[in-house]
Amino acid sequence: MGEALIEIKGVTHAYQTATGPLPVLDDLSLVVPEGDFCAVVGPSGCGKSTLTRLIAGLMKPDRGEVWLHGERVTSPRKTVGMAFQNPVLLEWRSILQNVILPLEIVAPSMPRRDRIARAEELLSLVGLDGFEGKRPSELSGGMRQRASLCRAIVHKPDVLIMDEPFGALDAFTREDLWQTMHDLRMKEPFTALLITHDLRESVFLADEVVVLSGRPATAQYVLKVGLPQDRTLDVLYEPRAVDMLHILRDQIRIAQGRAPQEGAA
Numbered sequence: 695m696g697e698a699l700i701e702i703k704g705v706t707h708a709y710q711t712a713t714g715p716l717p718v719l720d721d722l723s724l725v726v727p728e729g730d731f732c733a734v735v736g737p738s739g740c741g742k743s744t745l746t747r748l749i750a751g752l753m754k755p756d757r758g759e760v761w762l763h764g765e766r767v768t769s770p771r772k773t774v775g776m777a778f779q780n781p782v783l784l785e786w787r788s789i790l791q792n793v794i795l796p797l798e799i800v801a802p803s804m805p806r807r808d809r810i811a812r813a814e815e816l817l818s819l820v821g822l823d824g825f826e827g828k829r830p831s832e833l834s835g836g837m838r839q840r841a842s843l844c845r846a847i848v849h850k851p852d853v854l855i856m857d858e859p860f861g862a863l864d865a866f867t868r869e870d871l872w873q874t875m876h877d878l879r880m881k882e883p884f885t886a887l888l889i890t891h892d893l894r895e896s897v898f899l900a901d902e903v904v905v906l907s908g909r910p911a912t913a914q915y916v917l918k919v920g921l922p923q924d925r926t927l928d929v930l931y932e933p934r935a936v937d938m939l940h941i942l943r944d945q946i947r948i949a950q951g952r953a954p955q956e957g958a959a
C-alpha cells in the first residue's frame with residue numbers, strides 16, 4: 695500500500711441556505727493511499743459531490759482539513775483530474791485537441807509533438823484510434839466519455855476524481871467503460887476517487903468502497919474489495935463479489951435509516 699495521497703481529516707461542512715444552515719458532512723475522515731482506487735457510495739443527497747469539491751479545492755470545509763500529496767488543500771488544484779456525468783468536451787476542437795487541453799494549461803512548455811503523442815497514446819488505450827480528428831458531436835456518448843477520461847488523466851494528475859462518470863450511459867456501454875477504466879488503470883496507474891450510485895461498479899473498479907451515512911454524512915463503513923488485478927466483468931458473478939454486494943446493499947439501507955434485509959450476507 696502506498697503513502698496516503700488523499701487525507702480527509704475530521705471534515706464538517708454546512709451550506710448556508712435561505713432557511714438556515716444545512717449540515718452536509720459531519721466529522722468525515724477518509725484516507726486514500728497512492729495508487730488506490732476508492733469508491734464512495736451513499737444515499738442520494740448525502741454529500742458525495744460536496745466531498746469532491748472539497749478535495750479539488752473548489753470549497754473550504756467549515757472544520758477539518760483536506761490534504762493531497764502531503765499538502766493542505768486551500769485553493770483549486772491543477773494536480774486534480776476531474777470527470778463528470780456529462781463530459782464537457784469543446785465542440786470547436788477535435789477529440790485530440792480536447793484531450794490535449796490540460797497539457798496546454800499545466801505544461802505549456804511541453805513540445806507540441808509530445809503533447810500529441812501523449813494524447814494519441816491514451817486515445818489508443820481506450821479504443822479511440824482513428825477518432826482523433828472527429829468533433830465531439832460525431833461520437834457516441836460512451837466514446838465521448840472515453841475521450842473525457844483521457845483528458846482527465848493526460849497531464850498525469852495526482853488524483854482522478856470522478857462524479858458519476860458513467861451515470862448517463864446505457865447499461866451495456868456502462869459495463870464496457872468499467873472494463874476500459876480498469877484496463878486503463880492497469881496500464882497507466884493513477885489514484886482515483888469515484889462517486890457512484892452503482893454498487894456493482896464500485897465493487898468492480900475499487901480497492902475499497904466507502905459507504906457514507908445519510909446527511910450529514912460521515913464514513914459509515916469501509917469495504918476492502920481485494921479482487922484480482924486482472925479481472926473481467928465475469929468476476930461480478932462470483933460468490934465473493936455477490937457477498938460484497940449484499941454487504942454494501944445492507945449498509946446503504948442502514949444509511950437510509952432502513953433495516954438491513956433479512957437473509958442477506
Ligand SMILES: Nc1ncnc2c1ncn2[C@@H]1O[C@H](COP(=O)(O)OP(=O)(O)OP(=O)(O)O)[C@@H](O)[C@H]1O
Nearest residue numbers: 709710711716718737738739740741742743744745
Ligand atoms: N451550493 C449549495 N448550496 C446549498 N445547498 C447545497 C449546495 N450544494 C449542494 N447542496 C445540498 O447539499 C446536500 C448534499 O449535496 P451533494 O450534491 O453533495 O450530495 P450528493 O450525495 O452528491 O447527491 P446525489 O447523490 O443526489 O448526487 C443536498 O441536500 C444538496 O441539495
